[in-house]
Amino acid sequence: MLKRVVVTGLGALTPLGNKVTDFWKNVVAGKSAAARITHFDPTWFRTQFACELKNFNVSDFLDRADIKRTDPFTQYALVASDEAIKDSGFNFEKMDPFDVGVIWGSGQGGMETFEEQVKEYTLGDGHPRFSPFFVPKLITNMASGMISIRNGYMGINYTTVSACATSNTAIMDAYNYIRLNKAKIIVTGGSEAPITPASFGGFSSMKAMSARNHDPETASRPFDIDRDGFVMGEGAGALVLEEYEHAVKRGAHIYGEVRGAAMTADAYHMTATHPEGLGATKGMQLALQEAGASITDIDYLNMHATSTHVGDLSELKAILSLTKGEKNEIRIGATKSMTGHLLGAAGAIEAIICLLAMRDKVIPPTINTTTLDPAVPDSLNIVLNEAIDYPVNLAMSNTFGFGGHNGIVVFGKL
Template identity: 55%
Template sequence: MKRVVITGMGALTPIGNNLNDYWANLKAGVSGAGEITRFDTSKFKTHFACELKNFNLEDHIPRSESRKYDRFTSYALVAVEEAVQHAKIDFETLNRNKIGVIWGSGNGGIETFTEEMIDYVKREENPKFNPFFIPKIIADIASGVISMRYGLRGINFTCISACATGTTAIIDAFNYIRWGKANMIITGGSEAPITAAGLGGFTASRALSTNNEQATTASRPFDKTRDGFVMGEGAGALILEEYEHARARGANIIAEVAGGGMAADAYHLTGTHPEGEGAFLGMNEALEDAGITANDIDHINLHATSTPIGDQSELIAVERVFGTEPNLKLSATKSMTGHLLGAAGAIEAIASIKAIEDGTVPPTINTKEVDEDWDKKFDLTLGKAQAHDIRYAMSNTFGFGGHIATAIFKRFE
């Protein structure tokens, strides 16, 4: 099968509105959490999230265009444009019939859906919907809009696997390219869930932290006092390209996709298997797909959302796969970005690739007292980034419904 490389990336996150700022703030251990500014949270148990900072959409997309999109689609366009520029792509010189888009979003246009339903109820005498209602809410619209923006006529679809979505999209793109079905695919994920419906729904499912007094440090993976995840928003985009195609156009190759694994917990609607059964299978599948062993992995970007059961079950699975490998460095970047749900796998793939490129493992912040003495078994990269020679990096993402997706990235050689 064909080799697949990464030639461009773009990031729009709560700790950086572009790739360079995102990576710099990851290394510096910056928290993106704070009071929600977009709507009144007084009726909710949780009052904070990881919102974008100092971001003006009209600096990127004219209002006349963006009004047709939900926020998640606009976020996708911003991140993709950075990735296209980063990859130095001139689509006019390429076969756009062989360039596709595989994008992910877990919630789609939840903000539009919420606002339109509220508005509909208020219009007692003349209830009606915005003509853009359906195109704004459907989760596949971002991939369609991206293809229209650049005139790309290749493979085009959206995958949804809850919080594993971003990684699932990357693995799908990887597979289609190595099977020879595309020369290049724009992939990743976007999410705009910080809405009354998003906050209320995740609070009702007891998934969110309610530590309002310590919002900036509430995302604390593995800590004995962790009480749930912190919701985040944004997008991550990657340009995946067939190796010979990248070489032929003189692209700068950043890293290589080595393998991917997907599995299922088959256990619970929202909870992970207590023994990490799906995570264990997914990581082993990814290792087998990459043709390497557990000893080859130098770094894992963990799913680690800061939920009591989820963090525990993931580390149990890691121990089952890796033992207590002394050279393996783990980190939980959601401690900084919060949980971007369907976009989490995309921005964490970018973090993994930058870790390889930069020889630096970003830290796990906010964790003061590690539960179950996991820090005696693993290097969790607590508090401060660490220099580390990384040839292979693994990125884990898990989602409601028991979805498991693990991707492995490799230093380009």
């Protein structure tokens, strides 16, 4: 018999706050995290702004040895997972270490390390002087490995990579392993540190990002007629998933239950979503089927909506294909308008938003949308500009990634 899976811990390191409470407060308040880049001089780039972490000093969280041997994407993972593990309150000393695992995601891994090391070689005298930490810092699975090493967790441990669907993939895998009774607790989520010259420059050259340099705070504007691309973000989101009976037995605080999850592929284009949202539609159908629900049972849908012309509309078409275009009570939001797009970490922080929306009975706004695209149908209830009080018993989080990856997770209130 399949086990039930619940969420008992949350951790967030985001452009809108370096812990869950600050992050959630600013999301509900409708704050924008976008500003001119400080990590490097962006003067010669088409896009010159992003959603960077604010007032974050890694030495406040990690010791010198861990900082020296890890890339920022792993550092972010350690900080967020530390908060989630502490929040969950489980006593690891009383558990079999093989019952606790880590499934973590990152779309790019150690990009900063890669750039620094290759630059040092190519701009030097030709003699290879690569750091012995180069490969361990670079490889994408090191975040999951370091969370395991830091805490002594000896169960399932690996990394998912599915571009911007990555952390939803990680959450889905953690959910399934616990359902199959192959673990009692799994730390899951995603982290990304992509605001580097090469990574940022690549996206900028693709013209995938907004070039609203004169007003970065309003640049991420999902569904707006003047939207011109996404805004890059960085950070991490962590969740502790736990087998339901194990959580109840120890008296854990439960944020919500993972009711269903699914992945599909568009099989259409390297970077564009399917224009009719066929893969997204099927993914939502499968996740809802597993949750024993229909689309109209969803109270809050956190859309992937990154503020691109094709992407926003294709996702809306997918939703409409399920609602058959009829008026409904689903409240829809696009929180990337505030956080920016955290790529492989996006699904994790948006899962946190879904769970806290259920807890507090409030739905965060989509900001910066001043003139709705006429293609957006009237039958959809998009929460614009200000948060609303609204009871959320069932929430869905959509994520889609380059390569045609679609990852959907459904959360329910206990």
